[in-house]
Amino acid sequence: MQVRPAYDVDIRTDSARIRRALADAVPRSFWLDDPGRPAAEAPVAGDVDTDLLVIGGGYCGLWTALMAKEAEPGRDVVLIEGEEVGWAASGRNGGFVDASLTHGPENGRRHFADELAALTELGAENFAGLARALLDHDIDAEFEQGGFLAVATEPHQVAALRAQAGENAVLHEGDALASMVRSPLLRAGLFSRERHALAHPAKLAWGLKRACLRLGVRVFEHTAATGVRDDGGAVRVQTPAGRIRARSVALATNGFPSLLRRNRLMTLPVYDYVLMTEPLSAAQLSDIGWTGRFGISDAGRQFHYYRKSADNRILWGGYDAVYHRGGAVRPEYDQRPETFARLADHFLRTFPQLEDVRFTHAWGGMIDMSTRLNAFHGTAMGGRLAYSSGFTGLGVAATRFAAAVMIDLLAGADTSRTRLRMVRRKPLPIPPEPLRYPAVQLIRGAIARADRNGGRDGLVLRAANAFGFSFDS
Numbered sequence: 233m234q235v236r237p238a239y240d241v242d243i244r245t246d247s248a249r250i251r252r253a254l255a256d257a258v259p260r261s262f263w264l265d266d267p268g269r270p271a272a273e274a275p276v277a278g279d280v281d282t283d284l285l286v287i288g289g290g291y292c293g294l295w296t297a298l299m300a301k302e303a304e305p306g307r308d309v310v311l312i313e314g315e316e317v318g319w320a321a322s323g324r325n326g327g328f329v330d331a332s333l334t335h336g337p338e339n340g341r342r343h344f345a346d347e348l349a350a351l352t353e354l355g356a357e358n359f360a361g362l363a364r365a366l367l368d369h370d371i372d373a374e375f376e377q378g379g380f381l382a383v384a385t386e387p388h389q390v391a392a393l394r395a396q397a398g399e400n401a402v403l404h405e406g407d408a409l410a411s412m413v414r415s416p417l418l419r420a421g422l423f424s425r426e427r428h429a430l431a432h433p434a435k436l437a438w439g440l441k442r443a444c445l446r447l448g449v450r451v452f453e454h455t456a457a458t459g460v461r462d463d464g465g466a467v468r469v470q471t472p473a474g475r476i477r478a479r480s481v482a483l484a485t486n487g488f489p490s491l492l493r494r495n496r497l498m499t500l501p502v503y504d505y506v507l508m509t510e511p512l513s514a515a516q517l518s519d520i521g522w523t524g525r526f527g528i529s530d531a532g533r534q535f536h537y538y539r540k541s542a543d544n545r546i547l548w549g550g551y552d553a554v555y556h557r558g559g560a561v562r563p564e565y566d567q568r569p570e571t572f573a574r575l576a577d578h579f580l581r582t583f584p585q586l587e588d589v590r591f592t593h594a595w596g597g598m599i600d601m602s603t604r605l606n607a608f609h610g611t612a613m614g615g616r617l618a619y620s621s622g623f624t625g626l627g628v629a630a631t632r633f634a635a636a637v638m639i640d641l642l643a644g645a646d647t648s649r650t651r652l653r654m655v656r657r658k659p660l661p662i663p664p665e666p667l668r669y670p671a672v673q674l675i676r677g678a679i680a681r682a683d684r685n686g687g688r689d690g691l692v693l694r695a696a697n698a699f700g701f702s703f704d705s
């Protein structure tokens with residue numbers, strides 16, 4: 233028998249309280265809507281010659297430029313960004329900094345059981361390296377290591393969390409849970425202190441940009457690469473107002489259409505949506521009992537993530553993971569009123585104590601889903617061009633690891649990173665349209681059914697898993 237879950241798609245969009253809660257929400261990322269947003273650097277004009285060209289000014293490109301320059305200060309490094317540094321996923325995400333390189337341990341076990349121990353260790357090193365780099369480069373990204381609480385809203389999720397409890401993860405139920413967060417929907421919570429942090433996503437991107445500039449990286453914004461071409465000993469990159477000749481190139485363009493034709497079927501642009509509330513008062517925080525500085529995520533296959541900002545707003549995102557037919561990346565997809573209404577509804581069911589709270593911001597962003605749900609890497613043009621993408625919804629920390637992988641690959645170095653099967657092997661490509669949209673809808677429907685069915689995979693998900701094909705945000 234199917235039991236009605238705590239969250240479902242059966243929402244009351246016309247409910248007056250949802251409309252009231254969303255009435256004043258502005259359609260942009262709270263994180264980017266900040267007076268500290270730095271002015272854009274000038275675009276490329278004319279011809280540029282460089283040792284290393286990084287294409288893409290999100291975390292992945294920024295870490296690549298920064299770490300390459302740190303490793304070899306004499307090397308000339310140029311970074312070009314089509315819009316402004318951090319405007320895309322890197323300035324819109326939830327800011328959960330998770331050490332996992334595999335979109336969580338369960339997905340890691342599914343795809344890389346044999347090297348999960350090494351991946352966990354490398355992930356922990358990368359996480360520690362990220363925390364250290366923020367100090368070394370004086371980046372104030374509101375980085376807080378307050379831990380992470382995975383919560384169960386369904387009985388089967390309680391059992392799953394209980395099974396994961398151990399030395400580094402403590403299960404809380406009843407009063408112990410209520411002392412961390414109070415909600416009529418939450419049945420249990422698994423708290424992990426290590427290897428989880430929160431950050432202000434845009435301040436992280438802007439801080440990395442400042443660090444790059446300080447070390448002498450030449451940054452050009454509003455400069456889209458329109459083509460890359462192998463030119464014997466170098467790579468030629470075309471931009472609207474100038475050409476760049478680079479001895480090597482790192483492609484860090486996430487799920488945007490790849491400049492490499494071979495990678496066009498490797499990522500699926502999936503949109504994830506987020507709401508941000510106004511700052512909560514001390515009384516409101518005490519009503520929900522959430523006084524710690526940890527982030528929360530529920531344990532459903534379709535999950536929400538929620539966290540507090542430095543000024544005690546609640547960011548509430550996730551659940552819907554939307555693929556728009558045709559696979560384009562378009563500004564109009566950044567807004568989806570039906571998803572915002574669903575998110576607001578789920579928020580109010582979770583925290584009915586916050587009935588009077590208003591949302592101030594509502595936005596969406598594109599995630600570069602790969603069928604393994606974690607990054608893939610590789611080279612082209614005789615090893616002169618490296619690429620990394622496919623982080624899916626867990627790239628805040630993993631992009632830094634990917635940057636190190638690209639630097640290794642461009643140097644032709646044999647390292648603990650480049651020896652990973654995760655680096656050497658590619659995930660399955662995603663079928664093109666017109667197959668793609670119905671396939672995604674089929675899998676999304678199967679995921680929603682699994683959530684309603686005690687977390688059990690039905691035929692569609694079992695078949696997808698058997699082929700190594702995962703879908704998530």
Ligand SMILES: Cc1cc2nc3c(=O)[nH]c(=O)nc-3n(C[C@H](O)[C@H](O)[C@H](O)COP(=O)(O)OP(=O)(O)OC[C@H]3O[C@@H](n4cnc5c(N)ncnc54)[C@H](O)[C@@H]3O)c2cc1C
Pocket residue numbers: 287288289290291292293312313314315316317318319320321322323324325326327328329330455456457458484485486487488489491504505506549596597598599623624625626627628629631
């Ligand atoms: C709503 C949302 C919530 C998320 N929450 C989390 C979270 O809590 N924790 C987590 O770990 N991850 C999260 N993620 C994922 C995370 O944000 C990404 O994995 C990460 O930001 C990827 O960084 P990136 O540099 O690869 O991509 P991006 O930030 O997308 O940067 C890529 C850049 O490349 C530029 N570009 C593309 N093509 C070209 C070209 N031809 N020429 C020049 N420039 C180009 C783009 O303009 C863009 O700025 C979330 C993502 C979204 C959208």
